[in-house]
Amino acid sequence: MTREEIIEKGQVVYKKPTLLNDTPMHYCPGCSHGVVHKLVSEVIEEMGMTDKTIAISPVGCAVFAYKYIDVDWQEAAHGRAPALASATKRLWPDRLVFTYQGDGDLACIGTAETIHALNRAENITIIFINNAIYGMTGGQMAPTTLLGMKTATCPYGREVSLHGYPLKITELAASLDGTCYVTRQSVHTVAAINRAKRAIRKAFEYSMQGKGSNLVEIVSTCNSGWKMSPEKANKWMEENMFDFYHLGDLKDKGAEK
Amino acid sequence: MADQEITLMKGNEAIAHAAIRCGCDGYFGYPITPQSEVLETLAAEKPWETTGMVVLQAESEVSSINMVYGGACTGKKVMTSSSSPGVSLMQEGISYMAGAELPALIVNVMRGGPGLGTIQPSQSDYFQACKGGGHGDYHLIVLAPASVQEMADFVDLAFTLAFRYRNPAMILADGAIGQMMEKVVLPPFKPRRTEEEIIKECPWATTGRVGMRQPNIITSLELRSEEMEIINNRIQAKYRKIEETEVRYEEFMLDDAEYAIVAFGSAARIAKKSIEVARAQGIKVGLLRPITLWPFPTKEVCKLAGQVKGILSLEINAGQMVEDIRLAVEGRIPVQHFGRLGGIIPDPDEVVDALKRLF
Amino acid sequence: MTEEIIIAGFGGQGVLSMGKILAYAGLMEGKEVTWMPAYGPEQRGGTANVTVIVSDDPVSSPILSSYDTAIVLNQPSLEKFEPKVKPGGTIIYDGYGINEPPTRKDIEIYRIDAMDAAAEMNLIKTFNMIVLGGLLKIHPVVKIESVLAALRKTLPERHHHLIPKNEEAIRKGMEIIVKQ
Secondary structure (H helix, E strand, O other), X not given: OOHHHHHHOOOOOOOOOOOEOOOOOOOOOOOOHHHHHHHHHHXXXXXXXXXXXXXXXXXXXHHHHHHOEOOEEEEOOOOOHHHHHHHHHHHOOOOEEEEEEEHHHHHHHOHHHHHHHHHOOOOOEEEEEEXXXXXXXXXXXXXXXXXXXXXXOEOOOOOHHHHOOXXXXXXXXXXXOOEEEEEEEEOOOHHHHHHHHHHHHHHHHHHHOOOOEEEXXXXXXXXXXXXXXXXXXXXXXXXXXXXXXXXXXXXXXHHOO | OOOOOEEEEEHHHHHHHHHHHOOOOEEXXXXXXXXXXXXXXHHHHOHHHOOOOEEEEOOOHHHHHHHHHHHHHOOOOEEEEEOHHHXXXXXXXXXXHHHOOOOEEEEEEEEOOOOOOOOOEOOOOHHHHHOOOOOOOOOOEEEOOOOHHHHHHHHHHHHHHHHHHOOEEEEEEEHXXXXXXXXXXXXXXXXXXXXXXXXXXXXXXXXXXXHHOOOOEEOOOOOOHHHHHHHHHHHHHHHHHHHHHOOOEEEEOOOOOOEEXXXXXXXXXXXXHHHHHHHHOOOOEEEEEEOEEEOOOHHXXXXXXXXXXXXXXXXXXXXXXXXXXXXXXXXXXXXEEEOOOOOOOOOHHHHHHHHHHHO | OEEEEEEEEEOOOOHHHHHHHHHHHHHHOOOEEEEEEOOOHHHHOOEEEEEEEEEOOOOOOOOOOOEEEEEEOOHHHHHHHHHHEEEEEEEEEEXXXXXXXXXXXXXXXXXXXXXXXXXXXXXXXXXHHHHHHHHHHHXXXXXXXXXXXXXXXXXXXXXXXXXXXXXXXXXXXHHHOEEO
């Protein structure tokens, strides 16, 4: 059967969203980014917002997100994406505006921009990939690196006396009056992927309804940085990350009457 | 408000009123002395209720400039203002905007440095404004107002130049121009461009894929060196064109001058008074006032070297523009610098003394 | 005609606003004006001063080496600006704020007991308008009508009922200024 025949007979059970283009991704095999890119593309498409979306990419592994998803993109300086998004949304209030950021970008160098954009109740969504490590620069310690976890800059394991504690920025975000929907998801199983997609959709819809700022954290793997096989990385995440970064909605003001 | 309103206001207030009137879409700023009146005036005028202009107090200058970056990406007319320490914080964002070739306006109402320095006036950010400031090979278009009227007039001019060349522009004022009140004729109201006009005029802007056009991507990143060199060469070619086309300056009593003062901004005002005093003492001196600091009036200064016996660079700093003057005259005549530091503005008598002492 | 004036005193004495009213009155008469404050923490209680230039021609430097008239409302200001009055120029000082009066012989010296008068009139806030009245008596840089028009223009509407009190203060100042 050809591709066309399959489509014609209504037998498509899975397809690549059209917004996700054919540019080969630079992400490592097993990385969570690709899955999240697909979810974001699907949601934009399903919401019919392709011609009204303005996305902001970070500095970090997702710096080239603009090469893969066919919407308008602004490439921010390290950590500053929420500032770009704030201005963009205020100047174009009917556009869907979101940032796509990693833990180093969002929870370290850009903490001020993140907290203040969220607390100003900017009608934007932040997609936050938390893999507890700096991936692009080669596996250094991130603000979200777990205690005991080894990275290039804490080769003997993260230690409180040397490096302080991992930062739960999503809990911090949930405590801000400006946030509407704050949730922590993952994409390590089909069920988790489906939940993550619903969360992204909900966040995007709230932002378009003017309900305030939204943060969707995706607890992710970085098998290259963690120096594990993709399969092992998934298992390690389940066993270690989820204990510290609990999955689920932290806040859903949009659902309240 | 009448269109041609004559009023008395501070330079900082004039910036705010001119921004509203020239159809500015957004202002993003953070308080710092001596320029806080810009944001204060905008907040009091509430332009979001009249023209629809967005006014937002950011959490830092780092954030303000990145808000400007985001807004500029969408083709809107956006601006920020700050003073020296705040503008230092903005350098990262300014470099990104120059690299991504975005039009925007940054106003620096300079105060004395280095460091936290003083809140009093200074012109010590000339190097930062004209020689790049942030990382990479780039230039801003830099306008230096010398009166409250020019503070008002240069807002529209800066936006015009910024959009003409897709390059950030800066108004480089100082605490004296920002804080002093003078008569000003406010420019007439110009409507903000509609979204359709922006989409037409700025086909590069990230406005969403209107009409399902190809995606627009604004970035300053290109990891392939050959491609990055091509981008750099294109930007440099643009700078050469700006240097050829956009030099602006004022001449004052130069016709019979034997000596010239070159000064910009408030120093040029002091220079004019000094020239009156000096001429009363029989010293024939005139003034060349660069209005664009970048592009610098190199040719005009070079020409001056064929006429006068010496040039005094009067700056409220330790000698910055003097380097550009020396490059322009190519060693043909002596070029001296006089300035005061720490937030002290030289008075006209001091300048005349310096003229006599140095030549 | 160009009149170059420095007004100096403590922050809170209305030095800057007095200068502003004077400049605004000049503007309303179609003159060129510049109001250049020494800004900063002075506004909160230290010494404050403002240069006001009112001229028929465009104003060159807002920063001056010397002045036609110095209005000094405290001792430190007198010490700072007495040497900077042009020969033949004028000093106006408030008798309450100055205990060692100016001594130069080549300038005109006027005393105005504005603080005492303001207290007597129970209009302490119009102190600066009394001083301004004194200035206008000896140097009619602008017309009193222009000052009142400037007040109408610069005061918020809710304070317009105070304009007659300000006029009273200006006229009081014109009465009580005395040559030393």
